[in-house]
Amino acid sequence: DTGVSQNPRHKITKRGQNVTFRCDPISEHNRLYWYRQTLGQGPEFLTYFQNEAQLEKSRLLSDRFSAERPKGSFSTLEIQRTEQGDSAMYLCASSETGGLSEAFFGQGTRLTVV
């Protein structure tokens, strides 16, 4: 499978715990995006990388959230001290050039905070 891969697919955690998600983009794609999607809503932009550089962060990405793309390939999104409001689908997308129209989304990681 050469698509965008996200792991894990599902994560259930207790409030206050830290979680980390991984995204493996399509190889050769130098642009990587993280979005969050809650039930019944459209995806909300979180952050964007071009290679290893994080070029944009949404104000939605509070100080409990951090994203990295250390070698310009895979990316991780960490949420510290999770809250129930963090429960959502976390989507990753990647593109070679251009904007989101040329991006491919992964299947997402569904986080449930109990």
Added chain:
Amino acid sequence: GESVGLHLPTLSVQEGDNSIINCAYSNSASDYFIWYKQESGKGPQFIIDIRSNMDKRQGQRVTVLLNKTVKHLSLQIAATQPGDSAVYFCAESTGGFKTIFGAGTRLFVKA
């Protein structure tokens, strides 16, 4: 532009009929618009896009119409098929990576 509301608008059509899904956007500075299809358990999938200097663009069985005067976007699907059943999102952008999605419309196709 910003997603609002907890309940998705729903459109139910008969197989073979044409579907029209509407979207209102909020930012008059948006210069690029995209329609996505999202099936259950999957990420959004690009369908078609249009730039603000156009008012119509056609793809395979799909047409996007843009009315900048009233900030309205529509997606027309010809000869709707059961495989078209999904949630459809419009999205707007002002130049690249920061794309704002609308709330979505759920399309049901009746066989």
